[in-house]
Amino acid sequence: MTNSDASGIRSRRDFFKLSTAGLLTTSLSGWLGVLAAHAASNGSKHKACILLWMDGGPSHKDTFDMKPNTENGGDFKPIPTSVSGIQISEHFPKLAKQMQHAAILRGMSTGEGAHGRAKYYLHTGYKEGQGGLVYPSIGSIVSAELGRPDSPTPNFVSVGNRSYGAGFLGARHQPLVVNDPAKGVQNLKPLVDNHEFGDRIGLLEQMEQGFFRTYQATSINDHRTTYQRAVQLMRSKEAKAFDLSLEPAASKEAYGNSKFGEGCLLARRLVEVGIPFVEVTLGGWDTHQNNFERVKQLSGQVDPAMSALIHDLKSRGLLDSTLIVWMGEFGRTPKINSRGPKPGRDHYPRAWSTVLAGGGIRGGQVIGKTDKEGAAVEDRPVSAIDFMATICKVLGIDYTKQNNTPIGRPIRIAEKGATPVKELFA
């Protein structure tokens, strides 16, 4: 078990002072040059993760844990997949052909049935407010553990939604939020022409040099560094990854013409330039009412997008190093409710499903089993903390590692007792 001071205030400040002592004499453009050189030379060997977050809690019995010919089995039929013995919803025909790359975890059992608390729990592996802390989400953890500190882009991007943030890991690991994948990163383009922008940066650099020379504080240097990185991003090739207009129309069609499809396409482009964590949100799964129409519609968005993602990553040789996670915050009730005019299903955390694909896992399998009704896990339950440990292990992160909070409390990445799902690993 190793201790790391990911956000330790005093010691980080001291460390930064020592490490930048040699760089203080470099001129501003020289510093920019150093960063640019790093960016060019990097051949990143780390893994990446694309989290497809199904907000609201998708019904497991109508997606990946079908119960045909039962009273509450629902309207959908199962279809066979590329893996003999595995069947999934008829509304995932493209995904069915990619099943050899995927593992379905049907034994998820997590206890939290309220949206806010469950989303937090599944994103962070901790219960909201536990011990009085704000915990980092998996995206921020990956940013801290796998991200290049000198990356021209943030190491955690959230497409479509704000997501859960860095908590005590600090602002460097907050997600860069892209609300609309078609629009990309906000404010990336200057509002004046390049020549004038260059003038402005020149004036700014002059002011920054003078101020830092007089006052010497770390916060001033951090401010300068952040601006330099922002300008670097504006001018970088990585920024182009955020620009979907550069992608040919054919690939956009393959992902399906939906916001979610665009988000998945963007995620692929970001992973290609070395960003280790991208979360893409698809909301609307909270189907208390009108479960079947809505799940069909949502499945219709997931199917082309997720299978195109798997296909594209494979053809670029990135599938083994990119873990795709499909999940929500819980499943839905085995019994269909008939409260409203159109039948629905309610929250259900006791037994539900997630899907993992790529990342070097042993694909083409189902892990865990629920009973006839999909109500109880009969075999191989997986808790929220086990799930967190599993993702970390696939990505090569030590899930037992402790990070320090600002007051020096050591907090494990995955809570004590977490056990990764060993069936995923060769």
Next chain:
Amino acid sequence: MTATLLQPTHGPKRAFLVALQTLCVLAGTAAAGTTAAPTSAPVDAATLARHIDQAIDKRLDAEHIKPSPLADDAEFLRRVYLDITGVIPPANAAAAFLDSKDPNKRAKLIDELLASSAYGRHLADIWKSYLLPRTSDNRQLQAEPLMRWLEENFNNNTPWNQFVSELITASGTQDKNGAVTYFLANPTADKVTDSVSRLFLGVQLQCAQCHNHPFTKWKQTEYWGMAAFFTKVKTDRPRQAARQGDSPGVSENAKGRAAKLPETAKVVPAKFLLSEEPKLDKSAPYRPVLAKWLTSAENPFFARAMANRLWAHYFGRGIVDPVDDMHDGNPPSHPELLQELAGQFAAHDFDVKFLIRAICNSKTYQRTSKPTSKDDSGANLFAHMTIKVNSPEQLYDSLVAVVGAPGNQAARPRQGANQNPNRAAPNARTVFVNFFQNEDGSDPTQYQAGIPQALRLMNSPQLTGGGVVLEQALKTLHTPAQIIERLYLATLSRRPTAAESHHLLTFVHGHAADPRKAYRDVLWALLNSSEFAVNH
């Protein structure tokens, strides 16, 4: 320490030691540790300011650290405006202060700013973020009623014991008593216990919720003994209340459950922290009993916690740091000073403005932030002022002061403007603050913003250079030098140096065809500079 010396109960040794103790009391020092502050005679703010300087300088002398000289007028001006009112001074106020020859101008400025309504609003911004945790549930909660309550009480300089007492015993609906927002935002006994302990006692109890703290005195029984005072509190859920068209409320009902330990089913009687178990009347509210103990001068935590927190607000770090983590393993850097500040705070009937006046009039507060030594060994001993990064609220208000408010939106929502009064109304300031928000409890001396924030400041339409100050300057001033000076005064609260002037005037002359463009570029750089973003 002193306590052990006093053990002999008789004889000449005791007489000597009693005399020694008396001497110590007369000399103005007191025993360190968590004993209650002895009732001290109140001294005025100027005297307390001198005591602060004596205590700080004594330690620096002992460590052979040379303190930095006093800040120049420009540094002081900008700092005290940001610290007390949360916004930079307007250009004309800055110029007037810099040009004034009054030898007492600094003390007078402190008094003026403490009397301004911006003082209350700034402290309300700060305390709102302490009192209302940013959880997913609280996004449904309207913060404005609490803001108004805080602002009013800070501006009225409500004594802190009364302030806290009213806050933690608050009942009623949110529209009639904004203070209940605190309980709506911390709706369970454990959440409010965590908050009250951190904010008003200066201790982190929350670890002890589930297990005995590994190295402090906080046992599980201490935690649940404190939580027991809140077990009769009933809070409405804001979203539900809104659906019924009601304002959410807080009350204490007659029957409450006694707080239980999580693993065992042992009932824990209510208990003041590290103190006695009061006899509670089962049919009466519990919170007033806690409030009485919490805010009394006999409570060793209360005055210390606030004195330390106020110190940290102005200096960027507490005498105990982190400010809400006071325990034996985290001792104060200046124990006697903290004891005196707490004692004087209590002796002045918990007058917040008094303590601030004393702090801001001290030389220690008025030192420059430039360090004297390369290794900066004096940083944690207040040898120089620390540089504090402006909060999102300070940044927004300062930007608006220079470029003007966005569109027609007022900086704060108008009263009664919302359709659903229980739903927080996003306005430009709230949106900006949320975008720039740091984590709760983060260190003010650390720059926490990321690339998206830098991009927003560089490339958003409102900040592309231009705005009210520049337009006004172009209308009323005649020379480039005057305009550049005005831009500096309005943004950095100082005049440019000769070198800066020279450089910028050259730049402006190089744009003779379109000088307005050049001024916009200069303004853009000023607004994006570190100097604008921090409080030095």
